[in-house]
Amino acid sequence: MHRVETISRTLLAASLLSVGLIVLALVMPDVGGLGARPTPDAAVSSVTSAITQPLVLIALGLAGVLALLSGAAAGSRPLSSAVSPKLPALSSNASLPQRLAATRAAIAAALTPSSSGEQVLDVLLEGAVRCETSDIHVQPTPEGAEVTFRVDGQLEPITSLSGASLTSLTNRLKVVAKLVHYKSDAPQDGQFSLPVSAGTVDLRLSLLPTQHGEKAVLRLTGLGRRVPTLDDLGLSARDRALIDRFLSKPQGILYFTGPVGSGKTTSIYGALQHLRTSRGGNAQIASIEDPIELTLPHAAQTQVNRAAGLDFASGLRAILRQDPNIIVVGEIRDAETAGIAVQAGLTGHLILTTVHADSSAGVFNRLLEMGIEPSILSSVSLASVSQRLVRRLCADCRAPAAPTADQARRLGATASSKTFYRGVGCERCGGTGFVGRAAVFEILEMSPALREALRTAPSTQALLDLAKKEGTVLLFDAAVACAAEGLTTLEEAFRVAG
Numbered sequence: 151m152h153r154v155e156t157i158s159r160t161l162l163a164a165s166l167l168s169v170g171l172i173v174l175a176l177v178m179p180d181v182g183g184l185g186a187r188p189t190p191d192a193a194v195s196s197v198t199s200a201i202t203q204p205l206v207l208i209a210l211g212l213a214g215v216l217a218l219l220s221g222a223a224a225g226s227r228p229l230s231s232a233v234s235p236k237l238p239a240l241s242s243n244a245s246l247p248q249r250l251a252a253t254r255a256a257i258a259a260a261l262t263p264s265s266s267g268e269q270v271l272d273v274l275l276e277g278a279v280r281c282e283t284s285d286i287h288v289q290p291t292p293e294g295a296e297v298t299f300r301v302d303g304q305l306e307p308i309t310s311l312s313g314a315s316l317t318s319l320t321n322r323l324k325v326v327a328k329l330v331h332y333k334s335d336a337p338q339d340g341q342f343s344l345p346v347s348a349g350t351v352d353l354r355l356s357l358l359p360t361q362h363g364e365k366a367v368l369r370l371t372g373l374g375r376r377v378p379t380l381d382d383l384g385l386s387a388r389d390r391a392l393i394d395r396f397l398s399k400p401q402g403i404l405y406f407t408g409p410v411g412s413g414k415t416t417s418i419y420g421a422l423q424h425l426r427t428s429r430g431g432n433a434q435i436a437s438i439e440d441p442i443e444l445t446l447p448h449a450a451q452t453q454v455n456r457a458a459g460l461d462f463a464s465g466l467r468a469i470l471r472q473d474p475n476i477i478v479v480g481e482i483r484d485a486e487t488a489g490i491a492v493q494a495g496l497t498g499h500l501i502l503t504t505v506h507a508d509s510s511a512g513v514f515n516r517l518l519e520m521g522i523e524p525s526i527l528s529s530v531s532l533a534s535v536s537q538r539l540v541r542r543l544c545a546d547c548r549a550p551a552a553p554t555a556d557q558a559r560r561l562g563a564t565a566s567s568k569t570f571y572r573g574v575g576c577e578r579c580g581g582t583g584f585v586g587r588a589a590v591f592e593i594l595e596m597s598p599a600l601r602e603a604l605r606t607a608p609s610t611q612a613l614l615d616l617a618k619k620e621g622t623v624l625l626f627d628a629a630v631a632c633a634a635e636g637l638t639t640l641e642e643a644f645r646v647a648g
Contacts, residue, residue, distance in 0.1 A: 235260035235269065236347075237276050246281070247580020250301065253277040254308055263312035267322030270315050275346050275353075277308065278370055284411065285370070290316060290363035302587050303411060303539055320357070320364050327355045335359055341441065349373050354441050371443045378420040383413075384589050388623075392533070392593050397425055400475075402532040403495040407507045412538050413589050414504045415443050418478055421502055422446060425476055437478035438465035454480070462487045470494055479503040485520040492522055495530040509625065510534040510594035511613035518607055528596070528604035536592040536625055538646035540638040543571055544579035548636060557640050561630065568634040588637050590646065592625035 237256040240249055260273050278286050278299055285300040288311070295311040311319065324331050327340030338357045343350050352372040358365045380393060396404050404421070406414040426433050426448050433448070440454035440462070450472070452465050463486040466479055470490075481504050482488050495501045507513045513534045517527055551572035558565035573583015594600070597620045603613065618624055623631075629643035 235273060237273065237280070240280060245578055245580055246301065246585070247582055249281050250299075250306055251580070253281055257309045261309065261311075261315070263314060265315050265318075267315070267318035267320070270311065270319045271322050271326075271344075272346075274308075275344060275351060275370075278368075279346050279348055279351060279373060281306075283370060286366075286368040288316070288319065288366040288368075290360055290365055292362055295319075295363070300411075302541065302584075304541075316363060320366060323355055323357070323366055323368075329355075329357070334364055346373070352441075369441075371441060372445070375444055377423055377444055377446060378416050379423045380420045383417055383420050385591065389591050389593055392595060393421065393535075394424070396532045396595075397421055397428070397500075399500060399532055401495060401498050401500055403491060403501040403503065403530050404532050405510075405513045405534040406502070406504045406537065407510065407513050407534065408537045414537065415480075417535065417537065417589075418502050418504070419444055419446065422449060422476070422478065425500075433476055434474045435476045435478070436469045436472055436474040437480070438462055438469060439478065439480040449478075450474075463490060466490045466494070470499075474499065476500045477502070481505070482517070482520075488517055488520040488522055492517075492526055492530050496526070507536075509610060509614060510536040510592045510622070511617060512536075512610045514604060514613065515607075515610050524605045524607045528601040531596050531601075531604075533596055534594045536594075538590045538625065538629070539587045540590055540629065540632060540642040540646050541584040542586045542588045543573050543636060543638055544576060544583055544585045546578045547574040547576035547583060548572065549574050551639070553640055557644070560644070561640075564630065564634075568630075569636075570633050570640050571636045572639055588632060590625065590629045590632050590643075592623065592628055594622050595620075597621075 237253070237260060240252055244252065257273055257277050261270060265273075274286055274297065277283075281299055281301050283299040283301050287298045287300070287305065289296045289298070293310075294313045295316040297308045297311060298305045299308050300306075321331065323329075324338075324340075326342045326344065327338075328342070329338045329340050336359065338355075340355045341353065342355070343352050345351075350373065351370055354369040354371070356367045356369075358367075380390065385393060396402075406417055408414050422435055425435065435446070435449040437446075437449055437451045438454060439451060442451050442453050445451070450469075452460070452469070454461055454465060462479060462481065463484070466477070466487060467490060469477055475498070477494060477499050479487065479491055479501060482491055483506070491501055491503060505513045505516050507516045511534070513536075514527060514531070518524060548571045550569055553561060553565045553570060561568075573579065575581035575583050579585050594617045596604075599620055600613070600616060603616055608616075614622075614624065626643075626647040629638075629647035630640070632638050633640050633643040
């Protein structure tokens with residue numbers, strides 16, 4: 151901290167010296183003698199000019215260098231010399247609700263209405279990491295801002311900020327993310343990394359103008375997360391056998407779909423771990439992602455950088471020249487990327503990618519809308535996996551629960567033949583009845599009948615109906631089965647699967 155203060159004082163002193171030189175240079179023509187009348191001698195005037203001009207150039211050059219140094223220092227050091235308050239340590243066996251409650255209290259005690267942006271950001275990040283938060287939301291209000299953490303898919307209120315702290319925090323975020331500081335009337339996005347007590351956390355920042363100020367959303371990635379395996383996904387024995395079969399194919403496309411935060415990237419990373427293990431040195435893996443959420447030790451991962459002209463399409467073209475046999479495309483969202491991916495899948499590459507759609511069958515209609523020929527799409531596609539995340543019941547306090555009348559109506563005969571559960575609430579789950587989340591999958595395998603049907607560009611519902619006849623377990627049925635196993639509640643099953 152003393153080093154930071156010394157640098158600041160040195161820059162200030164040098165800046166004052168620079169200003170002094172400029173002033174001296176500007177007044178030198180008048181200092182022929184204090185109070186004396188100006189000399190008309192041309193020779194004296196020429197000599198004075200010869201002295202002042204170099205001084206002005208030197209002073210301006212020094213001022214420019216100092217400005218650059220000051221900008222670099224601002225981006226690489228804290229905005230203030232104040233020490234950020236530390237949050238007290240938590241018990242290693244504290245449950246998530248206990249960690250949330252303790253974090254709320256600790257943040258409230260650590261921050262004041264006059265806390266600097268540096269202090270607010272440091273404290274919020276420490277709290278977010280200890281609560282295993284995926285996103286931090288800073289929502290402006292007339293009085294300041296409300297801060298919420300997204301934990302296990304649910305938004306948890308954490309603290310309130312004063313108007314002064316919100317302004318300081320927004321400025322701090324713009325500095326560390328290298329955004330335009332004075333721009334507050336347009337969206338801005340950036341990325342940066344910051345140290346916390348547990349290591350270094352990678353963050354993706356989104357700023358959006360609102361009626362009360364700029365809303366900030368921070369996505370936390372990397373810290374404390376290990377690369378998942380297929381065993382971590384909670385696949386049923388049947389679903390695991392299907393995924394293993396798809397990944398054994400030498401070429402084709404495996405699609406993953408679902409809403410934001412449904413675990414698609416986690417599933418892809420788990421599949422890549424399996425490919426690396428099963429194929430060993432024969433697995434040449436390359437990816438184009440936005441963002442890179444986890445670093446994979448045996449993959450060449452490329453981050454989308456639109457400012458540099460690197461998007462999914464151009465990145466995929468470049469990857470194909472690198473001779474990979476397994477390629478991850480973070481998302482297919484346009485016709486160009488779709489066309490390149492399809493051609494790659496037809497020419498000896500195994501492609502894993504995501505497409506935003508409302509069901510496994512909906513993926514194919516999205517690609518048809520992008521201009522992919524039905525016959526080519528039916529040939530290149532291996533399967534489509536639609537997934538959702540449900541809150542997992544606490545095993546210590548779950549209890550049998552009869553379906554409501556409306557639930558029984560929707561379940562039909564299943565209502566009386568299965569046992570379902572609810573969360574009672576206990577110390578382990580903090581009275582919520584839930585601990586963690588579980589994944590629910592709908593896996594549509596491209597059977598010969600489905601390939602033939604896809605050539606006629608059928609509707610999504612027609613394709614789903616045929617898939618069910620071919621043995622696909624639809625998302626609703628998979629969610630209900632998850633509830634019948636006691637992993638979640640019927641309310642959760644209906645929430646994610648309709």
